[in-house]
Amino acid sequence: MQFNLSFSPAQTEFIATPGATFTQAYQILNNSQNTISLSTSIESWQPQGIDGSVAYLPNQNTGIEFSLNNADLKLGQNFNLRPNESRQLVLKVKIPQDAPLKDNYFTFFISKIGNNSQAELGSSISAKIGSHLLLSVANQENPPAQAKIESFTHSPQIKDVFLTPITFNSIIKNESDYFFRTFGQLSISKNNRTLSEIQLNPQNVLAHHSRQSTPINLNPPFWPGAYQATLSLDASASSASASTSFYVFPFSPLVLIALFAFLIWLIRRKQH
Numbered sequence: 001m002q003f004n005l006s007f008s009p010a011q012t013e014f015i016a017t018p019g020a021t022f023t024q025a026y027q028i029l030n031n032s033q034n035t036i037s038l039s040t041s042i043e044s045w046q047p048q049g050i051d052g053s054v055a056y057l058p059n060q061n062t063g064i065e066f067s068l069n070n071a072d073l074k075l076g077q078n079f080n081l082r083p084n085e086s087r088q089l090v091l092k093v094k095i096p097q098d099a100p101l102k103d104n105y106f107t108f109f110i111s112k113i114g115n116n117s118q119a120e121l122g123s124s125i126s127a128k129i130g131s132h133l134l135l136s137v138a139n140q141e142n143p144p145a146q147a148k149i150e151s152f153t154h155s156p157q158i159k160d161v162f163l164t165p166i167t168f169n170s171i172i173k174n175e176s177d178y179f180f181r182t183f184g185q186l187s188i189s190k191n192n193r194t195l196s197e198i199q200l201n202p203q204n205v206l207a208h209h210s211r212q213s214t215p216i217n218l219n220p221p222f223w224p225g226a227y228q229a230t231l232s233l234d235a236s237a238s239s240a241s242a243s244t245s246f247y248v249f250p251f252s253p254l255v256l257i258a259l260f261a262f263l264i265w266l267i268r269r270k271q272h
Helices: 251-271
Strands: 005-008 011-016 021-030 036-048 053-057 065-068 079-081 086-094 103-113 125-137 147-155 158-160 166-174 184-190 193-199 210-212 216-218 225-233 241-249
Antiparallel strands (some): 021 086, 147 166
């Protein structure tokens, strides 16, 4: 049976104090032509690698309590959703008074049960879709963030004025206990004059982990000369910055001029 389910929002982010309780509403929609049996669950995870991958920790006990605020449904209880039927689920989150001040990462899963009946808990799961929950437990509204640019590179090292773009890659490290988003810009300058500024694609960098930023491409043409590229993050991430230089040479025009001169030489040689 086809599993065609819409689930929103795809991700939520909260900053809450110890002892706080809050709710988050989710909307699900069955886009298929069949009634499906679903269940809900919460799983903890941690980031893995620098590409945004995660590793789930199903037996992790963070002390944070989750439940559904729906009057007719409990977390983990199976329910049916008819074709094109929509339903709102309200997740309730309770943080212990003695919760550590740090980030916690979870996914709220909607799972399709293998059969199509109101089965008991423990039924086989054939598919699931989830929404990430990034929860910072802190005593202040804007927890401090400490960013470090681990790597800032470009390719190719030497650039032609016309051929191929130049690509900038960076790896941002979070040296704090709370996630932050990579707001910032890439500045391109020549002869101490800023030629362009490109805004970074905002990405979450999770606590004490590194994240590879979305590559930035600059397309030709370029004027020949020496350029400097500076990557800088906003003040909320401790104003981290890094620079690199690249050079542009008129290789392709020189090759065309050389070929043109060679053709003229051949024509004149044949005429003589």
